[in-house]
Amino acid sequence: MAVPGDPPNGTPEGTGGGDDELRPDEYRSVVFDEDFVRAARLQEFSAQERMGEHARAVRSRSIWSGGGSAGRGNGTPGRGARQGMLLVLLIASAFAVAVYLGLRNPYVPPAGGNAEPLSSTVVPLTPSSAVPGGKPADLYARSPAAEYRTGAAGITLPAVRRTHHFTESQVVAALSIAKDYLVQSSLDPDVLSGTASRPVRVLLDPGQLAQFDESMTSPSGDGRHAATGWLVRFDPQTAALADSRVRVSGTLAFEEVSPEALVVTTDHTFVYAVRGASGPPAGSDASSLFTVRRELRLRFDHEDLTTRRAELASSYVMAGPQDCAADPAGGFRPLLAGAGPTTVGPPVSDPYASGHPRRTAGLCGVMDPAAAAPDPSAQPPSAQPAASSPPPQAGPADAGAVPAARPQAPPPPASVSPVG
Known part of the structure; x- marks a missing residue:
């Protein structure tokens, strides 16, 4: 029975072999659409970029880099970069608030040292x-x-x-x-x-x-x-x-x-x-x-x-x-x-007695x-x-x-x- 994606007349002879014959269904559920490409951790440089000196074929796509063409074209951070920076800002704000409250110490101990004795x-x-x-x-x-x-x-x-x-x-x-x-x-x-x-x-x-x-x-x-x-x-x-x-x-x-x-x-x-x-x-x-x-x-x-x-x-x-x-x-x-x-x-009263008179x-x-x-x-x-x-x-x-x-x-x- 033919599976969607197979050639109409079956697989030509001599075209298969190797590991593909041992694992024919490994990539059947993967859809190589635009979202999949943008989510890849490695991104291939363009032909013009690869012409530069000491240029590498690929570069790593971290959370800080842009995810789409808009991010690459004008230098504006992409969606992933914006989310990362927002997360860092939230963590930094929480840390600053904790330090401020710790230094300020809203708990004020009862004042007990200023009372004069009776x-x-x-x-x-x-x-x-x-x-x-x-x-x-x-x-x-x-x-x-x-x-x-x-x-x-x-x-x-x-x-x-x-x-x-x-x-x-x-x-x-x-x-x-x-x-x-x-x-x-x-x-x-x-x-x-x-x-x-x-x-x-x-x-x-x-x-x-x-x-x-x-x-x-x-x-x-x-x-x-x-x-x-x-x-x-x-x-x-x-x-x-x-x-x-x-x-x-x-x-x-x-x-x-x-x-x-x-x-x-x-x-x-x-x-x-x-x-x-x-x-x-x-x-x-x-x-x-x-x-x-x-x-x-x-x-x-x-x-x-x-x-x-x-x-x-x-x-x-x-x-x-x-x-x-x-x-x-x-x-x-x-x-x-x-x-x-x-x-x-x-x-x-004895004025010569020791102790508290x-x-x-x-x-x-x-x-x-x-x-x-x-x-x-x-x-x-x-x-x-x-x-x-x-x-x-x-x-x-x-x-x-x-x-x-x-x-x-x-x-x-x-x-x-x-x-x-």
Whole structure:
């Protein structure tokens, strides 16, 4: 049977032979059209080109050479050359973008090295007479905290206006972060009992976390590492809350101190009902009041407002009734119902001792009797002044004692005029 492409009368005798007879069908499916010729890797020079000196018969057709007559005639790259150059340009562009992004590094690590360390002062207030006791509700009703609000409701925000470099929403954000810090550090039951510190830690600038962690694990009254400078914490071996409804009153104010910094100042008094750690249950007649006055200064930059964190710049705390001889850096040790002052002056300080000195060793105050015992009838019968005689006068050794100090209730919140 004849195959398309064979001569009509068959293959003439004597014309075949060699390898063609052994492989008659090898090239039957190949169509030698124009596309096939253009795709060939070797191209034969024209007769005129071969007449030149040292001319070769063929040349290689790479991806860079033209594929048609248009490419050979006018020197313009052919389709293959254009595709090759486009591929190279794409690879070069991708490499350049990768290098640019690698050098620019769009990931910006959190700024944590510019925060200033906290400077704190904690002043214990000693009572001048026996500490009154009773039920928490009765004690609150007879104290200056009778009109205070309960919990976070006592922390109110002032009127808000924008500053030169901070919008109104940014000012609101700073005030709300400051309020969150006060709530977590002064009202959270786990923080107050000393079993947790993370609710406060997550609100701090990363640059202060190392100082905060050291203050929690190794508190010291050196003005930098007092745990009670960061938060309110009771010594779990001494006292516990007798009522979770803490009374609060105070103010917040804000001020722009630079184009990059907004400062919020807080001034609040917190009144806690406490009982002995191993004494009667909560709500018993053996409860007493413990007052903490906290004046904080929190600094915010634009990044802090975005990440909802604060830099606690300074903290001034007065707390009592306590014994002046007790170090309040690790936790407050309230004098409980019926207890009287054991010392008037602060603990002794040895100027020859090595190590970090206790910078607040000479700071101690005496609570105003009206704040410590607003109503004599609130004193339990068993708490008749064991120290009915007046407390001893401070001698030369007590020169560091501060006169009677009473944590006054701050004035009601008022609108604050921002700088600028």
